[in-house]
Amino acid sequence: MSASLATQLVNLFASLLLLIAFAMLAQRRVLSLIHLFAWQGAVLALNTALVAFVTHQHHLYYSALLTLILKVILLPWILHRLIDKLNVRWDVETLVNIPTTMLIGVGLVIIGFNVAMPISHLSETVTRGTLGIALASVLLSFMMLITRRKAVPQVIGFLAMENGLFFAATSATYGMPLVVELGVALDVLVGTFIFGIFTFHLREAFDSLDIEHIEKLKER
Template sequence: MTLAYLTSSAFASQLINLCAAILLLLGFAMLAQRRVLSLINLFMMQGLVLCTSTLIVAITTHQPHLYWSAGLTFLLKVLALPYILHRLIRRLSVKWDIETLLNIPTTMLIGIFLVIIAFNVAQPISLLSGTITRATIGIALACVLLSFLMMITRSKAVPQVIAFLAMENALFFAATSATYGMPMVVELGIALDVLVGMVILAVFFFQIREQFDSLDIRHMEKVHEE
């Protein structure tokens, strides 16, 4: 297999489609996951696939800022955030299974329905795009919707935060699919916002745990009602 074939648009498109398919499978795996540690590991795998996809686009399109994006994704989504989340759940002594507002089969069926909607919505957008990643726009939108579904069907604070971070991953993948990514300054700003947000949420978790001896956000709803 020659280097020219490896760097060709057709082969790169196949690799990117493979990464997109893995991201979608990881989205469903996160949606069905009941263990918080496994959920963090799936989020880390999602970041690794996202980094790989961005690197493939960078090599194929020869856009230097995408190399920085891939490196930043690896540092933030594969190393920093999973490490912070693991430290956080150890400090909070989180050992429970993830509680869902809907049972897993029902949630998965809703997820499949959302994927169908995402592909139908993204089809006209894909036709207008001229990037080699245009075929993955539907999967990117589907990953966003699956992350949103995971966020609203979890009753604990930590899984909801992981769902929010997974949604940010999907939005980044959608940006890469539609326009070959965002300007570097914007990406650095988003990375800083995510890190600062994680610090704030960590403090928020400790406050909830201290106040209610639990991370179930339904306790906060009861306080609001009172």
């Protein structure tokens, strides 16, 4: 595969990732959010595999496989089971002001690109153009985390943020050393499990997964 085609494909995947990040920002259904999260993982895995193929970095195949198993299969499966058990499968959140959120999101993308620009110039990877997108999707997930008021979407935002970081690692450096990636994956998995247990405790104590009902500890 020629280098220019590879670069174009990488850019295509990156833009898909950004698109999904925006879609998540505006998505009100919990179920659709999980689907979007799974798609994001799939794009990420494909992109990693592509970079592995183009650059002959064999450890990236493992990390693509890891992404596929963890982010496309395992985590969405856990989340699906969770929303079934919590009976929030058809939950729709009321999000105020989606247009404003999207506009701020566009601003974040511009910021992300500006911050990443001087760094991408230093990089020699085929993926260097996408560092800005990676940073932008981290910022967008951060924004999603702030705007959401329910526990499950907040955690999906958190996981999406980790996706963005993973993408940043692949685009700037062809991925972190495998041992680190395994560790991060383990943390994410354990974190999701703990979150799952935690939501039940929250429900038991508050009869709600609405963070607004939970926030009582204020500084007096």
